[in-house]
Amino acid sequence: MRRAASATLADAGIGVGCPGTAGVPHRREERGMSTVDKPPRMLVLWCPDWPAVAACLADGTPLHLPAAVFHANRVVACTAVARAAGIRRGMRRRDAQSRCPELQVFGPDEDRDARLFEPVAAAVEELVVGVEVVRPGLVAVPADGASGYFGGELRLAELLVEHVSHQVECQIGIADGLFAATLAAHRSRIVDRDRAADFLAPLPVDELDQPAADRAELVDLLRRLGLRTLGAFADLAERDVAARFGRAGMIAHRLARGLDERPPHRRRPPPELTVTKAFDPPLDRVDAAAFMARTLAERFHGGLARHGLACTRLGIYATTENGEELSRVWRCAEPLTPQGIADRVRWQFEGWLRAAPGERPSAGVERLRLAPEETVEGHSLQLGLWQEGLRGLSDETTERAGRALVRVQGLLGPDSVFTAVLDGGRGPAERVRLVPWGDPRTPQSPPDVPWPGRLPAPSPATVYAQPLPARVLDASGAEVHITRRRELSAPPHRVSVGDGPPREVLDWAGPWLVDAHWWTPGGDGVRTRVQAVLAGEPETAVLLTRVGGSSPHWTVEGVYD
Structure with missing residues (x-):
């Protein structure tokens, strides 16, 4: 609930149950939910669009301006002002900026999001105890004790909104279990006790794909099977869900039924x-x-x-x-x-x-x-500490290698050990990114989607950080250039690299053309890549790149073994 919405809760009668559930039997009784399996009463405070809000706060950008956070040129979060201008999650950056030219663009930064959310969590903790940060932008609190102290759940929600809204816009939801309470917070609802399953039943099955859950494939499969709502999925028998969808499906099935992901009685850690x-x-x-x-x-x-x-x-x-x-x-x-x-x-x-x-x-x-x-x-939990970065090794070898790398970092600093991550892209330099050992090895752009103009395998064994200058000449001695039809003006005949002598081209393949940064002032324009085998002792295979723009020229981008 936003600040202005605190009075709306009481006016709309939200505190007495979910709309449309009168006369409907409790799903807990229908499915035989035991008292032991009953999830605890939770209050969730949610700050909408937190990554975009945090980016604006860190940059000093006023929140009344449209802003969005992009990852791999896709919108992952945007402010309410940006949504009013037509910006939506998953939209391409080019489309978003065409709809809203004044859009403020930010990149993802988990450290920034967590750092700026700490004062919000501290403000919640000033009123209630047992605050748990689910992720930056979302905190959960056990509701029973606090609601009894403040005189009811509605009064507790109003006090929290009043206390936190001077820092940031927020919404509150209360329900049985964390999942139901989170969806209730998205809708500013207080769901009646034991009615979480009824509240969840009409909601789309897409709600299972919450941040950090990564259930996109499961949700897509459920939709293709005709299970469009959480209620339809919850009505399936547990045995059938386990046989068809495995452990991930069982967890999602529990959530759809209004239960927690795991039974509440767990082992007490030593x-x-x-x-x-x-x-x-x-x-x-x-x-x-x-x-x-x-x-x-x-x-x-x-x-x-x-x-x-x-x-x-x-x-x-x-x-x-x-x-x-x-x-x-x-x-x-x-x-x-x-x-x-x-x-x-x-x-x-x-x-x-x-x-x-x-x-x-x-x-x-x-x-x-x-x-x-x-x-x-x-x-x-299947993965060990080092298995993600050292796949294919035995457990003992993995552990020893991991300890050795951490030891090197201890001697030379955290940025002394790097591993390669395969990213998406068209050129070889774009497809491999080095990350410090221990940092998340997640691609910044999807490597498996089509990349028109991408260089075919194999990639060069050596890719220069600064490409070497080169000249590519045809049989008459004139420099090979790109015609208006995006073709080579003549077959490459001789190539000279740097100040070296010209070498005869024994064989070549290409060209592969890519429009590079045409949307930015001073962009490179069309890039043309050609693979060529140069005569000499030994013969050398190189990747030649024709860089467009205001001063077209050839370079050697990489060398093949």
């Missing part, structure tokens, strides 16, 4: 699984905290794995040099990987150490404790 580390000198820089988080995450995850457990709620507790106590609990949809643990520790330190003056700690952190607030059986 106290020795808590990991504590003291720092001398105290930590007062985010980059140092990020480097420390990787090693600490390995210890924490390894201790859980030895007991056959994985963490789903991570408690981060810190003590500063002046005795200040800092704490935050992160709730996770899936069991945390070591990289996920390190990310949340880094995000939390971003929020603590880069807060506004007067809100940040008065001294560095001298003691840090990671506690598994909630665990599940370890079979839910």
